[in-house]
Structure formats: C-alpha cells, structure tokens
Amino acid sequence: MPISSFHPTYNDNPNPVGQTIDLPGFRLSADQPGKDLSNHEIHDLRQNLLRWYGESGRDLPWRRTRDPYAIWVSEIMLQQTQVKTVMPYYEHWMQQFPTIAHLAQADQQQVLKAWQGLGYYARARNLHRAAQIILAQHGGKFPQDLPSVMSLPGIGQTTAGGILSAAFNQAVPILDGNVKRVLARLRGIDVPPSQAIKALWQISASLLDPQQPRDFNQAFMDLGATICTPKNPACLLCPWNPHCLAYQTNMQNELPVSEKRAPTPHKQIGVAVIWNDRGQILIDRRKQEGLLGGLWEFPGGKIEPGETVEACIVREIQEEIGIEITVGDRLITIDHTYTHFRVTLNVHHCQYVSGEPQAIECDEVRWVEVADLEQFPFPQANVQIIEAIKQQQRQ
Incomplete structure (x- = not known):
C-alpha cells in the first residue's frame, strides 16, 4: 500500500558533512x-x-x-x-x-x-x-x-x-x-x-x-x-x-564486504526439571545483568570437559541452589542459537531430595505448579521445555 503521493520541494545544497x-x-x-x-x-x-x-x-x-x-x-x-x-x-x-x-x-x-x-x-x-x-x-x-x-x-x-x-x-x-x-x-x-x-x-x-x-x-x-x-x-x-x-560494476553480490567472524562457540548445557513430592517444579529467576537478565529458567549450567550430563546437573544444582537431587530420564534436547554462540540444552527430569532452595547464583527461586508456568517470562528455549513437560503429561 503506497504511503502517499509526495510533492516535495528540494534544496540543491546538501547538508554539510564536516571533516575530511x-x-x-x-x-x-x-x-x-x-x-x-x-x-x-x-x-x-x-x-x-x-x-x-x-x-x-x-x-x-x-x-x-x-x-x-x-x-x-x-x-x-x-x-x-x-x-x-x-x-x-x-x-x-x-x-x-x-x-x-x-x-x-x-x-x-x-x-x-x-x-x-x-x-x-x-x-x-x-x-x-x-x-x-x-x-x-x-x-x-x-x-x-x-x-x-x-x-x-x-x-x-x-x-x-x-x-x-x-x-x-x-x-x-x-x-x-x-x-x-x-x-x-x-x-x-x-x-x-x-x-x-x-x-x-x-x-x-x-x-x-x-x-x-x-x-x-x-x-x-x-x-x-x-x-x-x-x-x-x-x-x-x-x-x-x-x-x-x-x-x-556488477559487484552488488560482493558488497558490502563481509566482516571477519570468529568461529561460533558451542556450549553444552545440563538442565534440570526438578520435581518435589507435591508435583511442583523448581524454577529460578536470572540476575538482572546479562543476556537473559530478569527471566525465569529451569536451573542448570555448562557441562565441563569430561563431565557427564548427569554429573553436571547434580553439581550445578548444588552450586547454584544448594539442594540435593537425583537425576532421572532425559526429557528433551534443544539446540538454540544466539547472536554470538550456540547452545545444546540437555534436559533431564530430576527429583528433589533434601536442602532448602537458595538464590545463590540467581535473584529468586520458586516452586510452581505446571499450570502456572505460563505466567512467568521464560527464554524461548525454555518455552520448548515447558511444552515438552505438558506434552509428556498428556500422554
């Protein structure tokens, strides 16, 4: 749809552009x-x-x-x-x-x-x-x-x-x-x-x-x-x-000259969907600074070299939230691309064992019902985890 019919008047003096x-x-x-x-x-x-x-x-x-x-x-x-x-x-x-x-x-x-x-x-x-x-x-x-x-x-x-x-x-x-x-x-x-x-x-x-x-x-x-x-x-x-x-000069497909880019880092992440005996799931809110600041997520972290997914999840949950868990079956694996890196989320069901959840590496932790997850702002990759949880419950 055209914006309008223009009837411009023009000034032949271009804007000054300053220094050489x-x-x-x-x-x-x-x-x-x-x-x-x-x-x-x-x-x-x-x-x-x-x-x-x-x-x-x-x-x-x-x-x-x-x-x-x-x-x-x-x-x-x-x-x-x-x-x-x-x-x-x-x-x-x-x-x-x-x-x-x-x-x-x-x-x-x-x-x-x-x-x-x-x-x-x-x-x-x-x-x-x-x-x-x-x-x-x-x-x-x-x-x-x-x-x-x-x-x-x-x-x-x-x-x-x-x-x-x-x-x-x-x-x-x-x-x-x-x-x-x-x-x-x-x-x-x-x-x-x-x-x-x-x-x-x-x-x-x-x-x-x-x-x-x-x-x-x-x-x-x-x-x-x-x-x-x-x-x-x-x-x-x-x-x-x-x-x-x-x-x-038939250079339209060569210009602009491409920027030199470093190889895109790929991070493997272990993610925990932690259940308690009441059928609730533990989520945490990220600190304000950083890429996804202020959003909620399922807790986890980067898998270290030589570390299994299960060992990573146990370690990360202890370090970040201060509780003991057991790691169960895999729920879903998600590949997601950000601007400067890629991640693979290895998501497992986990069972809460002991300890009081603490916001050690985050701003807040909370036990929530599955039905209430949609009320919270999550990163897009975590939305896929929520859908996987609900789909599995419907089966």
Whole structure:
C-alpha cells in the first residue's frame, strides 16, 4: 500500500558533512559528500528515493502515528528483528502499555512477559528503565533533543535519529544495518562497514533531505529492507541504480564486504526439571545483568570437559541452589542459537531430595505448579521445555 503521493520541494545544497575522511576507494569532505557525488546527483538521489517511497513504501502501523513513544517502541523492537516478527508483538505491547506512564509503572515481569519470544531481552529492560527516567525527569514526555534521547538506556545514535525524524521531522541521519548495506553498494566501499563508520555517517548525513527527513529516513530503511537486500538485490527496481557503483560494476553480490567472524562457540548445557513430592517444579529467576537478565529458567549450567550430563546437573544444582537431587530420564534436547554462540540444552527430569532452595547464583527461586508456568517470562528455549513437560503429561 503506497504511503502517499509526495510533492516535495528540494534544496540543491546538501547538508554539510564536516571533516575530511580518508578511506580506500574514496575521499569524503565537507565539499565532497561522496566520491564524485555532485549537488545535482544528491538532488536526484533524494527525489528518486522519495518518489519510489510514495509509490512502494510499506504501510506499517508505527508510520500511521507521530507519537514518539509508539515510534520508539517500534524502533527498539526492530533492532535485529524482522518486521513480520515484530508486528504482533508491537500491537500487543501498545495495547498493554499504551503510554510511557503505563510502561514506567508496570512491573518488570509484566514487561518481560510481553517481550517473551522477541529475544535480546536487554531491549525490554532498557525500554522499561528509560520510561521510568522519562516519567521522573521529563514529566512523562519523550525528549526532543538528540543528547537527551541518546542519554536514555538502549538508545544509540541511529535509534535516536529514527525516532526524532519520524516523530518530529527533525533532520537527524540514521545508519542501521539496511542503510549501511545500501551505502556500501551505492559508493562501492571496499572495506567492511565496521571499518568505514565515520564515512558512512557522513554520507548518510549528506544524502538526508533536510526538508523531508521523516519520509527520507523511512524510505532509506525500506530501500534496504525490500530492494537492496543482503542476497540477490532487486537492482532493476531500485531508484538509485543510475548512481550505484556496485550495480554499475556488477559487484552488488560482493558488497558490502563481509566482516571477519570468529568461529561460533558451542556450549553444552545440563538442565534440570526438578520435581518435589507435591508435583511442583523448581524454577529460578536470572540476575538482572546479562543476556537473559530478569527471566525465569529451569536451573542448570555448562557441562565441563569430561563431565557427564548427569554429573553436571547434580553439581550445578548444588552450586547454584544448594539442594540435593537425583537425576532421572532425559526429557528433551534443544539446540538454540544466539547472536554470538550456540547452545545444546540437555534436559533431564530430576527429583528433589533434601536442602532448602537458595538464590545463590540467581535473584529468586520458586516452586510452581505446571499450570502456572505460563505466567512467568521464560527464554524461548525454555518455552520448548515447558511444552515438552505438558506434552509428556498428556500422554
């Protein structure tokens, strides 16, 4: 669904881009925003992108509002997450926490439960903390200046630019993953994006239409998400192909240059589903810091070299919770991938023997009924454990 019909007016003077940057392949300075990009070319790039956006831009719920809170929530959810995944979470979130005040006053467990399944849970914790800061320091109103926005937890320069441009039409550039990819191809940048960040920021700033920054930044992201995709970009449909160095040299599948990545670590984890004589299961809440901070889980830990799964589980439960257990049958084995590592969860039924459960390596422990497990926010891999428990009980 087209966003609208644009009738833009253009300023032939591009935004100044500041200091000179030396980079393999081109030289960038205040009077030369990109290699051989004239003011006329920048004018064409802006005009062509906005025209394309008016015809082909995506109709997304956060684009139908100018509420900075709603736009902020969408920007955070969209970090490292696809639009189709975000959509139902966004709708549910805005119903449950319709304003900054609602979010600030909510319990963290409610917030994490609403986020369950989206991953990267620090985003949810930061949203919650930032809402409390806005309520306390800004009277509940989202700030409108870049330094204040960037001082909030979880908001970097790109997210701040996305919010300020979309909500307030401020001329603040962005540089998310989609934009980096588009610019690397447009300018034929022959180093990984991480080695060209300053230059990429300057090019993004130089291209930004100062009169229509809201539409331009949204169009920029759409171009990367729908046309200039990581693999097999639709170059023939791209409004920028007349100016794209990668397209002209048939390098679009080689750019951007890949980042060098270390081998992905693979961790073997022993996990205990501990039952007591009342048919309850012991769960623990992780400490606030870290990847899955604040979430509940079935206790366990890393299997040491030469250690069996059963021995690992007994040791970890003693060290982390301070109780004695016996390890029984295997329930399920789960492979799960995070950003920088993979895990295999070796999950066993266990029977509580003795000792008083203690929160030694966690924030809280609790015996719960199987029927009540769904009330708690769990990491996605642990949700699979819950489903396995229920499936086994139905058999």
